[in-house]
Amino acid sequence: MRPLIILVLLCCFSCNNERTLLLPEIENAEVTEVLDVSPAYIFYDKTLPDSTLLNRKNLISTTNWLINVDKRLTLNQAIPKIVLMQNKKRNAKMHKNEAAKNYFTCNDTSIGNLSFLEFTDVYYEFTEATDPSTTIALIPQETNQDSIVSNYHLQLPIQINNSNKFKIVDEVTEMINGTHSYSEEKRVTEFSIQLYFDKNLSFQDYISVKSQFRGIELNQFNISSTEYVY
Incomplete structure (x- = not known):
């Protein structure tokens, strides 16, 4: 499953040569594989007023969500977009999967591959x-x-x-x-x-x-x- 996830990310990045997403780095993460996923991307784009571009069109509410956040963004820029997606899943009235979780995608330098940090139950204020x-x-x-x-x-x-x-x-x-x-x-x-x-x-x-x-x-x-x- 891991190679497939990498391929999905690369496809997203390559669709626009001027748009890249730098994943945050982590070491020795506990989660290195997630099945049944759909991704969303929060890009750093300095041409926009808040330097943030959200692409969430591929999210499916019944799956585990992989939220890919550019590591250069500040919390003030990224958290409102993250909350927007959390509320979308939490407030879903149809096609809801209570077992589906949310993860941040990271670059795990200890294994040279992707890993994931769960934040399903985190509430930001x-x-x-x-x-x-x-x-x-x-x-x-x-x-x-x-x-x-x-x-x-x-x-x-x-x-x-x-x-x-x-x-x-x-x-x-x-x-x-x-x-x-x-x-x-x-x-x-x-x-x-x-x-x-x-x-x-x-x-x-x-x-x-x-x-x-x-x-x-x-x-x-x-x-x-x-x-x-x-």
Whole structure:
């Protein structure tokens, strides 16, 4: 199946000699093959107002989607197009396949071939906050209507920008280690990490950061399915 996917990509690129798509690079991806697919392309085109050209005419709602995003685009340029396609599939009323997933296509330098990063359950949200707080938040979670005692949800917001994108593993690990006292003092039953991405990060940076999280020991933390772009 992999050679067929490559052929499909090459056919798209060769249809216009002036239009190329540079895939983001990744190493040692977990997914290297996806069956039953249809592709979409988000090109970098500096002649357009937002430098972004979307080609989604070949998408079939019941298949797995391969979203090919040019790595030179910023999140501010690429994410609105990605959300547009996510909503198209999520809001489909007919010919819907709940098992179909969405993937970003990447160039896996460790194998010299394509690989795929799933983002089916990711929800993107733009926020006006330019400097999201990195203060650990404890959110009370009432056990029942009559109870005074509450459990707590510990939220760990992580801001990712050009200054820390290469050292995010160390930063997250340090912040996780700093939450032990909260767990001891309060009855914390839910732990989550919230990711805040600078809108000026390139899509390559975004993929690189996402891949770094595979190497972090998260302990009891879960990464929120909502990702914020500021």
